[in-house]
Amino acid sequence: MAKLYFYYASMNAGKSTTLLQADFNYRERGMATMLWTAALDDRADQPIASRIGLGADARRFSPGTDLWREVMMQHDETPLACVLIDEAQFLTAMQAWQCARLADEANIPVLCYGLRTDFRGDLFPGSAVLLGIADTLVELKAVCHCGRKATMNLRTDQAGQPVGEGAQTEIGGNERYVALCRQHFAEALGLYR
Numbered sequence: 551m552a553k554l555y556f557y558y559a560s561m562n563a564g565k566s567t568t569l570l571q572a573d574f575n576y577r578e579r580g581m582a583t584m585l586w587t588a589a590l591d592d593r594a595d596q597p598i599a600s601r602i603g604l605g606a607d608a609r610r611f612s613p614g615t616d617l618w619r620e621v622m623m624q625h626d627e628t629p630l631a632c633v634l635i636d637e638a639q640f641l642t643a644m645q646a647w648q649c650a651r652l653a654d655e656a657n658i659p660v661l662c663y664g665l666r667t668d669f670r671g672d673l674f675p676g677s678a679v680l681l682g683i684a685d686t687l688v689e690l691k692a693v694c695h696c697g698r699k700a701t702m703n704l705r706t707d708q709a710g711q712p713v714g715e716g717a718q719t720e721i722g723g724n725e726r727y728v729a730l731c732r733q734h735f736a737e738a739l740g741l742y743r
């Protein structure tokens with residue numbers, strides 16, 4: 551019985567790096583994998599790019615992508631040992647359930663990697679469902695400037711000032727976001743005043 555995994559963390563915790571390591575591990579044993587990432591994040595040359603310099607090609611999902619259908623088409627051609635999905639916070643609720651169906655009905659392990667919460671501390675839709683239904687939840691860890699675990703993502707403006715309002719989706723990297731522990735996140739947004 552295959553499992554649905556959700557590896558969740560703040561930004562800069564090594565999610566993409568861990569995904570690429572898992573993929574390498576399967577492929578070096580001659581097993582086929584299928585990689586996915588969000589279509590809206592096209593910052594890097596390669597679809598999946600880690601800050602440590604590793605990268606890989608991947609299919610891109612958008613809200614209309616039928617992951618069940620796309621993966622099953624590929625699986626019929628070449629049996630897949632697993633499916634790896636980066637930026638899983640951007641999955642729709644329906645797509646998160648399609649991932650569960652792949653594990654349950656097609657017996658394909660699905661490994662999802664994504665943010666737990668957005669710049670306000672609210673769950674992303676895809677993450678909310680994955681946190682609710684995944685068989686295995688694994689927290690990856692980044693470090694706050696104080697040394698504690700960084701669980702939150704502070705959005706900053708061009709002057710480096712904290713941003714507390716805006717659209718949930720705003721693509722960017724270290725220049726737009728900083729991973730902080732909850733206390734430093736809350737203090738930066740004035741939530742404890």
Ligand SMILES: Nc1ncnc2c1ncn2[C@@H]1O[C@H](COP(=O)(O)OP(=O)(O)O)[C@@H](O)[C@H]1O
Nearest residue numbers: 560561562563564565566567568599600601602
């Ligand atoms: N040159 C480097 N050597 C070693 N580790 C690095 C290097 N550059 C970045 N990192 C580490 O890589 C991690 C970020 O990896 P990445 O997979 O891009 O994270 P995420 O996908 O969670 O945002 C951080 O822990 C960072 O410290």
Ligand SMILES: Cc1cn([C@H]2C[C@H](O)[C@@H](COP(=O)(O)O)O2)c(=O)[nH]c1=O
Nearest residue numbers: 561562591668669703718719720721722
């Ligand atoms: C917190 C937060 C993040 N995003 C975006 C910013 C990046 O493009 C991705 C996360 O990338 P990573 O691989 O985890 O480094 O998500 C966003 O759109 N909204 C947010 O609140």
Ligand SMILES: [Zn+2]
Nearest residue numbers: 694696731734
């Ligand atoms: Zn801190």
